[in-house]
Amino acid sequence: MNARTYAQAIVTSETLEGKLVPPPELDLDDPEPPLRLAAPGRPANLAIVPGRSARVPPIAGMPDPAQRARILHALANHELQAIELFAWALLAFPAAPLAFRRGLVAILADEQRHLQLYRDRLAALGMTFGALPVTGHFWNKLDHLGTPLEFVCAMGLTFENANLDFAGDYAVAARACGDHATAAALAQVHEDEIAHVHFAWVWLQKLAGDRDPWEAYLASVRFPLGPKRARGAVLDREARRRAGFSEAFIDALDAVAPTRPSGEARDGFNLSNVRSPTSGNHETGDRGPNRNPLDDAKTR
Ligand SMILES: [Fe+2]
Numbered sequence: 001m002n003a004r005t006y007a008q009a010i011v012t013s014e015t016l017e018g019k020l021v022p023p024p025e026l027d028l029d030d031p032e033p034p035l036r037l038a039a040p041g042r043p044a045n046l047a048i049v050p051g052r053s054a055r056v057p058p059i060a061g062m063p064d065p066a067q068r069a070r071i072l073h074a075l076a077n078h079e080l081q082a083i084e085l086f087a088w089a090l091l092a093f094p095a096a097p098l099a100f101r102r103g104l105v106a107i108l109a110d111e112q113r114h115l116q117l118y119r120d121r122l123a124a125l126g127m128t129f130g131a132l133p134v135t136g137h138f139w140n141k142l143d144h145l146g147t148p149l150e151f152v153c154a155m156g157l158t159f160e161n162a163n164l165d166f167a168g169d170y171a172v173a174a175r176a177c178g179d180h181a182t183a184a185a186l187a188q189v190h191e192d193e194i195a196h197v198h199f200a201w202v203w204l205q206k207l208a209g210d211r212d213p214w215e216a217y218l219a220s221v222r223f224p225l226g227p228k229r230a231r232g233a234v235l236d237r238e239a240r241r242r243a244g245f246s247e248a249f250i251d252a253l254d255a256v257a258p259t260r261p262s263g264e265a266r267d268g269f270n271l272s273n274v275r276s277p278t279s280g281n282h283e284t285g286d287r288g289p290n291r292n293p294l295d296d297a298k299t300r
């Protein structure tokens with residue numbers, strides 16, 4: 001099968017099972033012009049809604065299985081969008097180097113596995129993916145994805161880079177409340193994300209020529225994306241080292257104060273606040289220190 005046929009089917013499929021068809025052996029050569037699809041196909045129960053219609057509990061809600069399910073539903077939505085956007089990139093960048101396109105396919109397959117991991121955890125908590133409204137956090141950033149370099153800077157070095165902190169925090173929170181299966185799923189996502197960020201790091205350097213990587217990154221992202229959105233409150237430096245970042249790049253990221261999509265400062269997550277399942281309704285703590293680290297509900 002050629003990559004265009006496969007990628008178009010993934011983006012436009014109107015069933016979840018259609019999004020989860022693993023890539024077969026693909027012919028990555030594509031002489032056709034770029035195709036920039038404006039929106040994905042979706043089943044009715046996964047139609048994209050504005051962020052205000054899809055509130056997500058803060059990380060402090062982890063001990064409550066009902067809130068944990070809602071958090072996992074939001075994480076599954078990020079995986080669904082990642083699947084679609086890596087397929088979208090195959091269509092948008094037909095002339096990119098074959099090694100770049102091969103990497104997009106490999107990451108797409110990982111994102112499919114991640115979505116299935118979260119679907120399994122949702123099922124264990126009695127929820128189906130699609131039971132709650134979903135936002136279009138990544139789809140709303142298509143204007144930041146003009147070139148392969150912009151794509152790796154937005155997806156890999158901003159969203160996935162930040163997830164090196166968020167997935168780690170969520171895994172710790174899930175383990176702290178005794179849900180080891182959810183913690184294991186999050187740890188797997190964290191592990192794979194290191195490889196995804198490594199892909200972006202490698203291509204940042206290849207595509208930026210001999211520019212300094214940090215300067216090239218800054219020049220390739222623009223507001224509201226950028227380094228403030230590329231990390232959580234506490235930087236997992238070891239994960240960045242494993243992704244291959246130079247110490248200078250890690251130091252530059254460490255020196256940036258993280259912000260939420262809303263532009264507010266991002267405070268640290270405090271494990272002591274997620275240990276007790278009896279500490280009340282955390283959802284009212286929306287402006288507190290343990291708000292949902294991914295909080296795409298705040299973006300629009
Ligand atoms: Fe993922």
Ligand SMILES: [Fe+2]
Binds near residue numbers: 196
């Ligand atoms: Fe990823």
